[in-house]
Amino acid sequence: MSGAPHNPADRLPPQWLRVPWPVAERVLAFVSTRDGGVSQAPYDSLNLGLHVGDRVADVQENRRRLMQVLPAGVSLQWLEQVHGCTVVDAAADGRVRTGDAVYVDRVGQGGLVMTADCLPVFFASADGRRGAVAHAGWRGLLDGVLEATLARFPDAPGDLHVWFGPAIGPCHFEVGEEVREAFVTAAPPSLQESLMASFRLTQRPGKFLADLYRLASLRLNAAGVPAPRGGGLCTVCDRERFFSYRRDGISGRFASVLVLLP
Numbered sequence: 001m002s003g004a005p006h007n008p009a010d011r012l013p014p015q016w017l018r019v020p021w022p023v024a025e026r027v028l029a030f031v032s033t034r035d036g037g038v039s040q041a042p043y044d045s046l047n048l049g050l051h052v053g054d055r056v057a058d059v060q061e062n063r064r065r066l067m068q069v070l071p072a073g074v075s076l077q078w079l080e081q082v083h084g085c086t087v088v089d090a091a092a093d094g095r096v097r098t099g100d101a102v103y104v105d106r107v108g109q110g111g112l113v114m115t116a117d118c119l120p121v122f123f124a125s126a127d128g129r130r131g132a133v134a135h136a137g138w139r140g141l142l143d144g145v146l147e148a149t150l151a152r153f154p155d156a157p158g159d160l161h162v163w164f165g166p167a168i169g170p171c172h173f174e175v176g177e178e179v180r181e182a183f184v185t186a187a188p189p190s191l192q193e194s195l196m197a198s199f200r201l202t203q204r205p206g207k208f209l210a211d212l213y214r215l216a217s218l219r220l221n222a223a224g225v226p227a228p229r230g231g232g233l234c235t236v237c238d239r240e241r242f243f244s245y246r247r248d249g250i251s252g253r254f255a256s257v258l259v260l261l262p
């Protein structure tokens with residue numbers, strides 16, 4: 001795309017995160033932040049979620065601003081996320097579909113997931129002809145949303161690039177014994193030790209600090225992705241840039257977007 005008059009990545013607001021991976025430039029992949037919208041507190045300012053109690057007109061304006069940074073004619077597949085494992089094929093008909101991951105293999109199309117603590121995971125083939133983005137909370141992770149996303153690709157998992165976006169970090173993600181048990185029960189014996197190490201004891205009885213990035217890495221490693229990148233951006237810690245449901249209770253949503261540029 002270097003010969004194009006405007007590289008679409010240059011049109012993103014400076015605070016937004018471009019996915020730093022060695023994938024062909026025909027894939028535009030980024031994470032929006034709180035920056036650049038019109039919503040009032042506690043949704044300030046670029047809340048993209050319609051289901052969180054914000055003014056509909058403000059969210060619509062925010063979504064319009066998101067579309068504005070994309071090249072004309074690009075369509076986005078929006079999802080109704082349900083913490084499940086359904087992978088939706090992006091379409092250009094404007095219909096919202098129920099699922100927790102979106103797969104894109106046509107130029108001019110894209111998809112997104114919205115989060116405010118759950119883990120957004122980007123996938124792409126190195127040549128940039130196929131990509132996906134998935135929403136993984138602990139429930140979806142446990143039930144296999146990442147494996148389901150990998151399975152949608154014709155590529156061997158080891159040939160894909162994978163990047164973790166901002167999510168609640170091991171500094172803040174407190175969970176109960178039942179969550180740890182669920183992961184341990186689901187894992188093969190060879191992974192037990194690594195799994196246990198993903199849950200750190202706290203001072204509070206029956207409470208653990210879970211490392212969502214590590215849990216996701218273990219699942220991806222087992223599925224044939226040797227070295228996913230990213231992680232380390234905690235939504236709770238970084239109040240300036242990210243919405244966090246755990247921190248604020250009432251909160252907006254930011255978007256993880258992947259587009260195959262026309």
Ligand SMILES: [Zn+2]
Nearest residue numbers: 171172234237
């Ligand atoms: Zn944190």
